[in-house]
Amino acid sequence: MTHDHRGHADGGARPDTAAAAPPPGIPRQRDDSAGPRPPAGAAPAEPGTAAAPAAAGTDRPAAPAGRDRYLDLLRFLALVRVVVYHLFGWAWLSVLFPSMGVMFALAGSLMARSLNRPALSVIRGRLRRLLPPLWAFGAVLLPLMFAAGWNPLRDPDLGGPSGLAQLLDYLVPVGAPPYPEHLGSDSGLLDPTWADDAAGPLWYLRAYLWFVVASPLLLWAFRRVPWATLLAPLALTAVVGTGVVTIGGETGNAVTDFAVYAGCWVLGFAHHEGVLARVPRYLAVSCSALFMAFALWWASGHQGPDHWDLNDIPLAQATWSFGFVVILLQYAPSWKELPGRLRRLDKPVTLANNRAVTIYLWHNLLITAAVPILDQAYNLPFMQSDAASSLLDSTYTLWTFLLVWPLIGLAIVAFGWIEDIAARRRPRLWPAGPGRKRRRRA
Numbered sequence: 001m002t003h004d005h006r007g008h009a010d011g012g013a014r015p016d017t018a019a020a021a022p023p024p025g026i027p028r029q030r031d032d033s034a035g036p037r038p039p040a041g042a043a044p045a046e047p048g049t050a051a052a053p054a055a056a057g058t059d060r061p062a063a064p065a066g067r068d069r070y071l072d073l074l075r076f077l078a079l080v081r082v083v084v085y086h087l088f089g090w091a092w093l094s095v096l097f098p099s100m101g102v103m104f105a106l107a108g109s110l111m112a113r114s115l116n117r118p119a120l121s122v123i124r125g126r127l128r129r130l131l132p133p134l135w136a137f138g139a140v141l142l143p144l145m146f147a148a149g150w151n152p153l154r155d156p157d158l159g160g161p162s163g164l165a166q167l168l169d170y171l172v173p174v175g176a177p178p179y180p181e182h183l184g185s186d187s188g189l190l191d192p193t194w195a196d197d198a199a200g201p202l203w204y205l206r207a208y209l210w211f212v213v214a215s216p217l218l219l220w221a222f223r224r225v226p227w228a229t230l231l232a233p234l235a236l237t238a239v240v241g242t243g244v245v246t247i248g249g250e251t252g253n254a255v256t257d258f259a260v261y262a263g264c265w266v267l268g269f270a271h272h273e274g275v276l277a278r279v280p281r282y283l284a285v286s287c288s289a290l291f292m293a294f295a296l297w298w299a300s301g302h303q304g305p306d307h308w309d310l311n312d313i314p315l316a317q318a319t320w321s322f323g324f325v326v327i328l329l330q331y332a333p334s335w336k337e338l339p340g341r342l343r344r345l346d347k348p349v350t351l352a353n354n355r356a357v358t359i360y361l362w363h364n365l366l367i368t369a370a371v372p373i374l375d376q377a378y379n380l381p382f383m384q385s386d387a388a389s390s391l392l393d394s395t396y397t398l399w400t401f402l403l404v405w406p407l408i409g410l411a412i413v414a415f416g417w418i419e420d421i422a423a424r425r426r427p428r429l430w431p432a433g434p435g436r437k438r439r440r441r442a
Helices: 069-088 099-114 119-147 160-170 194-224 226-240 249-273 281-301 314-330 340-354 356-379 386-394 396-415 417-422
Strands: none
Touching: 069 099, 069 194, 069 340, 069 356, 069 396, 099 119, 099 194, 099 249, 099 314, 119 160, 119 194, 119 356, 119 396, 119 417, 194 226, 194 249, 194 356, 226 249, 226 314, 249 314, 281 314, 340 356, 356 386, 356 396, 356 417, 386 396
């Protein structure tokens, strides 16, 4: 089963030079209906980094320094949607904006750009950026769960003492870090599912790590058989995500999540390599509409406990996200800055992109923490009347939504600087504007 979650990748600029030659099997195509086509979009660039040089012996142009603010905006919207989804639980949000597919596509585009450098150094760099923020989160979450009474040795889901090794996933998330589904009691300060809520989204880090490790092979395959590599994950999802082949336990979850979102990750490759820009727009949109129509048809007959929530329907999630991402990237403008009224979002967009991992890791735990904080409002003198209490009851989720953003801001200040240290940048508490360049390695 897939779940909904954040993204992890920084935005980048689109190259100003002509697109590289298409991979084998991709003919050059031209669509003159809308005037000259823009050059192929580069993957997101890391904050404060200069352009990566073109790989030796290739004809792929180097991506220029700077940020593609359109990609930054997509990541910002994906993060906001994730927080709203986990708070309100609205199933239709998974259809309105498939955040995870968007974030994996953006991360895949960045990975393709980075793989102009040696693959092992790129993988090490990605792990260096991912793991310290996870360690900080685990250093807070694990003691809280232990203090609340969780004993991994007695947890039947971990298989006793042999399952203790799964705790190592809090160090390197080869699998999803373990947690108890219920902890505490209904009369406690927190809801009994608070640990599940806090740690559940960590599946994303496992999937991200798998994609990072597999990317050199995936990119090699994409450059040789692009369409087969692009569509193979959908075929795999049709096998492992529909019950045709059943893989049990955490391994089955990991394989299913990989299959569901691998198509979006490879779409990031296609965006960076300029493949999508060479497909006529009418053809790309028409095919995407077919994928998305199939997704809705399949979801209508295979609904889970939350009905139209695509996170419970792997094949619908995979095909809907795939079509949605194709359209987003096919119409991608090249923005060096946000245009018009969107410019008002410049600082929030910049902050969200600089602290994407922190926001993703902490948001669900902070939603949980907002509940006992908000409950204190019932003790205020003017809340003692039935009318005031009823009003708070009816608007409780809205107040939780308003409270969680200041709490996320506190988490950014308290833990976000770890992302800078992990990226070898000068640490900043509130990176809502341009920062200094990263120190060059000797």
